[in-house]
Amino acid sequence: MKQSRTKLIIILIIIINLVFTVSAYKQGLFDRWFTNKPKQIINISCADLSLGCAFKIDQQSFTVKSDQAINTSKPVHLTLIGPAKSIRLSWQMLGMDMGRNYYKMLSDDQQQWRAETMLPICSQQRLDWLLTFDIDQAQVLIQTQSGAQK
Structure with missing residues (x-):
């Protein structure tokens, strides 16, 4: 039970990080790093x-x-x-x-x-x-x- 809850929390953290990363990319926040x-x-x-x-x-x-x-x-x-x-x-x-x-x-x-x-x-x-x-x-x-x- 504890292992599945830990896995679920890790997956949620990864999904939230992906959403923030995609949003920042679309807003051009990474442009200065790649230009x-x-x-x-x-x-x-x-x-x-x-x-x-x-x-x-x-x-x-x-x-x-x-x-x-x-x-x-x-x-x-x-x-x-x-x-x-x-x-x-x-x-x-x-x-x-x-x-x-x-x-x-x-x-x-x-x-x-x-x-x-x-x-x-x-x-x-x-x-x-x-x-x-x-x-x-x-x-x-x-x-x-x-x-x-x-």
């Missing part, structure tokens, strides 16, 4: 993404452009041209926690990348944004502006 640190960090300013901006990673040229001026009330369609194996991006504001909003860029040829994104909601009506690209082993931080909501 490679970038070998190169690039900071640029690009006041109007719809005009496009250029940067280089090592000796490779990249350009990023939105299909129209960015606005908090409309989807932001981004195109990035440049060679990469994978690209992930996120929108943030300096000094403000905007939550997790990662987007994976898609490509057919690993040269032209695209993503449809949305700016996070800012209760302070700020217009300054930090667009972060994780491109293979590099991180590109682009400071940009959005237009006022219409």
